[in-house]
Amino acid sequence: MKELIEYIVKLLVDSPDEVQVTEYEGRTIVYELSVAEADIGKVIGRQGRTVHAIRTVLTAAAARQNKRAALEIIE
């Protein structure tokens, strides 16, 4: 699922090389996403719609494996 987040985010930002996803195992797998400062707005989107859509897709992928996942953007 880390690859899933990376793939999606890299296609949304201007600096794909600066996209970093860190995975923290737990009851809920937490993914911390960091992107170039100038790209934060692109990942969040208007009214948070983009990050909401990424989370929805991530939740579906996690449910497929009977897992739970959360995505946090770190600034």
Place this chain on the structure above:
Amino acid sequence: MNPNTNPGGVSFAEAEADSKEEALTLAFEELGVDPDAWTDETFQGIQETAAEELGIELEDITIQILSEGAQGLVGLGGNLPSRPARVRVSIERREELLPEDILDQIVYLMGIDAEIYVDDRDDETHLTLETPDAAILIGRHGRTLDALQYLVNGMIRRVSSDSERRRIVVNAGQYREKREDMLIEMAHQLARRARATGREVELEPMSPRDRRTVHLALSDDEDVRTFSRNVGQGRAVVVAPRDRYVPDS
């Protein structure tokens, strides 16, 4: 692999081995296919695996067999020396990142096995996912499908320089058709209610596409008129009784 850092163009490789299959494998490895990826070792199978690994279409691979190769033969006719097989492979990476390729990769990374059918209609491109896991891709009230659609549209808008961009519609398990039928039925039901009560009825906020479906469903209804109210995420259709002109009798 990030398609952004992978510009289009043609690259090629040539390789020699005992069989043309082996030579083909070596050539593809030179072009960047993981040596552990091979499963099907037939000539066709190798191409298919390579296309998948490289993220390109089968028709973007050109193969020339420079020599079929020959097994060394010691026998009745004397000695025939063995000759290696030689192949040359060229692959073309398309400049343009296609919406179906993006969706295909996302769904694959979600761990879902799906085929994508592409259908261009007017100014829209419909991507239909055929999969036994349609329910997962649709999600509650179509939320996952809408999320996929939103992301693919956003990505295409970003990477495509094309001035006439097409709207991408993502569909699975006939969800969009069922939703449309449901909306049309609901529209008629609400029109009956507006007519019976003489009061307007406001629907839940909906996407522009869904609002359009409701407006169209009632465009021929002489008893009601429809319009949209509120802005942004809260925009909703209102079905109102039409003030009818009552002729003198």
